[in-house]
Amino acid sequence: MPAMRPRGGTLTRIEVLYRNRSRDFFRFALARTGNPELARDAVQEGFARAIKARRGFRGTGSLDAWVARCVINAAHDLVVQEGRANDSDADWARTNGAAPDDAVRAAIKALPPRQREVLFLRFYLDFDYAAIADTLDIELGTVSATLHSARAALGQALKEIVT
Amino acid sequence: MTQPDSVLKQLVAAATWQPDWQAVLVRAGILQRRRLLTRRRLVVAVVVAVAVIVPLTAAAAARDWWFFRTPGSPTQTSSPVVVKTGIWEGHRWKLVAYPSETDGLCVSMIPGSGDSSFGAAMGCGPVEGVARTAQTKPGADGMKITYLAGSATSVLPAYIVGPVIESAATVAIRLSDGITIDTPTFTAPFPLDHVRFYIVQLPGKAAVHLSTFDWVAGLDQSGRVVACLARTSSTNGISPLSACH
Numbered sequence: 001m002p003a004m005r006p007r008g009g010t011l012t013r014i015e016v017l018y019r020n021r022s023r024d025f026f027r028f029a030l031a032r033t034g035n036p037e038l039a040r041d042a043v044q045e046g047f048a049r050a051i052k053a054r055r056g057f058r059g060t061g062s063l064d065a066w067v068a069r070c071v072i073n074a075a076h077d078l079v080v081q082e083g084r085a086n087d088s089d090a091d092w093a094r095t096n097g098a099a100p101d102d103a104v105r106a107a108i109k110a111l112p113p114r115q116r117e118v119l120f121l122r123f124y125l126d127f128d129y130a131a132i133a134d135t136l137d138i139e140l141g142t143v144s145a146t147l148h149s150a151r152a153a154l155g156q157a158l159k160e161i162v163t
Numbered sequence: 164m165t166q167p168d169s170v171l172k173q174l175v176a177a178a179t180w181q182p183d184w185q186a187v188l189v190r191a192g193i194l195q196r197r198r199l200l201t202r203r204r205l206v207v208a209v210v211v212a213v214a215v216i217v218p219l220t221a222a223a224a225a226r227d228w229w230f231f232r233t234p235g236s237p238t239q240t241s242s243p244v245v246v247k248t249g250i251w252e253g254h255r256w257k258l259v260a261y262p263s264e265t266d267g268l269c270v271s272m273i274p275g276s277g278d279s280s281f282g283a284a285m286g287c288g289p290v291e292g293v294a295r296t297a298q299t300k301p302g303a304d305g306m307k308i309t310y311l312a313g314s315a316t317s318v319l320p321a322y323i324v325g326p327v328i329e330s331a332a333t334v335a336i337r338l339s340d341g342i343t344i345d346t347p348t349f350t351a352p353f354p355l356d357h358v359r360f361y362i363v364q365l366p367g368k369a370a371v372h373l374s375t376f377d378w379v380a381g382l383d384q385s386g387r388v389v390a391c392l393a394r395t396s397s398t399n400g401i402s403p404l405s406a407c408h
């Protein structure tokens with residue numbers, strides 16, 4: 001259901017996206033990095049990169065997906081700068097004592113990176129399959145299968161932890 | 164909520180988010196450029212104001228909206244008008260709208276009593292009742308109802324607002340959790356007097372997504388659906404009336 005189309009220039013559309021959805025992007029980045037400071041930085045840097053590169057946005061896909069790619073790339077670069085091998089190695093223990101327990105962390109970490117990415121885009125950013133495919137540059141048909149596998153794997157992992 | 168969903172929620176439960184758009188603009192190298200531009204405009208305004216003070220005051224007021232300070236906003240065909248003001252949970256807000264040259268009707272929600280862009284949002288769409296121009300973009304035309312929705316922020320609670328055709332006396336908003344909110348529509352000043360508007364705070368909602376709403380419908384005096392925009396069945400922002408039941 002297309003709501004009012006954000007008007008005119010890409011910069012303004014990015015601003016509207018930020019004002020309406022930066023909290024969701026933050027939750028997405030936090031899930032990926034496990035670190036609130038890194039996540040904040042990734043969102044701010046990702047949106048800044050989107051602004052700088054806005055003339056390269058062709059408008060053929062979703063702006064949300066395009067900005068999400070910028071945030072993912074920024075998160076990746078920041079994590080690498082931090083000295084971690086990659087951003088799939090999230091360290092949720094840093095979340096100030098309110099971290100999820102070990103079992104939850106283990107269950108999430110056990111997911112293949114692609115499954116985790118698709119799951120996070122769907123859950124935190126509420127992306128539809130097309131936007132997820134656009135963000136990750138994968139086939140639309142792959143999204144459904146990957147999401148299904150991710151949910152099944154996570155459910156199974158949690159079941160094993162409980163029992 | 165399924166078990167995986169509750170795990171994902173737990174994963175990010177602790178941290179809080181404080182948006183800072185100005186900081187993004189600084190990172191992107193935009194803010195400095197904009198300040199310089201503003202300073203230049205100010206100089207020109209002062210010089211001209213000496214000669215023609217009344218027209219300039221009017222012109223300055225017409226341009227003094229956050230969206231016109233934001234590059235890319237559509238040009239107005241007539242000055243923005245304040246459609247409604249209000250207070251939600253101690254937060255003042257202002258609903259402003261204007262007809263644009265290229266994008267149809269533009270609607271902006273502005274927190275506070277001034278014109279700060281902090282927490283403000285704007286959307287534009289070709290809505291029935293607002294005259295097209297020669298520059299109006301081709302494509303979607305004649306939307307009968309649409310909306311702009313915002314998540315809760317430090318300056319405003321979550322809300323939905325939008326224009327609807329003038330025959331709509333009320334608007335029904337069906338949330339995806341099955342709740343329906345009914346709200347009366349209200350008029351706007353000239354030149355938007357052939358459109359009506361609606362606005363509702365969404366209590367208890369923090370984040371608002373496209374999936375928050377199943378549909379929004381305009382109903383006439385007799386309760387008949389006259390405008391519909393449904394999430395699952397719309398083409399160019401227009402849904403069959405039967406989709407809003």
